[in-house]
Amino acid sequence: MPVAPSLHYLALGDSYTIGESVPAAYRWPAQLVQQLRRRGIVIDDPRLVAVTGWTTDELATGMDQASLTTSYDLVTLLIGVNDEYRGRPAGAYRPAFAALLQRAIQLAGHRPYRVVVVSIPDWGTTPFAQNDKRGVRRIADELDVYNAIARDETSRAGARWVDITVISRQHADLVAGDGLHPSSAQYTLWLQAILPVVVQALRTRE
Secondary structure, eight states: OOOOOOBOEEEEESHHHHTTTSOGGGSHHHHHHHHHHHTTOOBOOOEEEEOTTOOHHHHHHHHHHHTOOSOOSEEEEOOOHHHHHTTOOHHHHHHHHHHHHHHHHHHTTSOGGGEEEEOOOOGGGSGGGGGOTTHHHHHHHHHHHHHHHHHHHHHHHTOEEEOOHHHHHHTTTOBOTTSSSBOHHHHHHHHHHHHHHHHHHHHOOO
């Protein structure tokens, strides 16, 4: 029987995508690929365009510099926490996110159903945030607005949405050694929400 061609996967984002403070094998994109392979899906290791601290505009610049010319079979996008952390208004986030989403769709061969957007987790529940003057409630409210914008733009574009923010709030104790980023165990919980959406995306044909 002919061997199925290997699928190409691009993961766009920031520290949450590269799994800051956890081993590379436990980043959620790496765990995702492992689970897909266990289901018989032939897929390459993820191509990551993500750096800790990146905002929407920095991700856009990073994509420019990465020379992304391949058409990917799956693109994931998780971006915005650093825009919120730096105090940028939500109104500025919408056009920046929408532009990145359109680029993601183009990189997915103009197939919006092959783009999976992951919500921003709530860093305000972490030990790192305890001394932040904004407080837990304000951080949560700001992130809820950001996520509502991302969800709305994702729906408009016909891409797919996964909410992991609730998981980050329910499992605030599952953090890495830096007291800020998710632990590998929390990323595994994220995957329970992300995996079925990705499987459905890969099974969808035009």
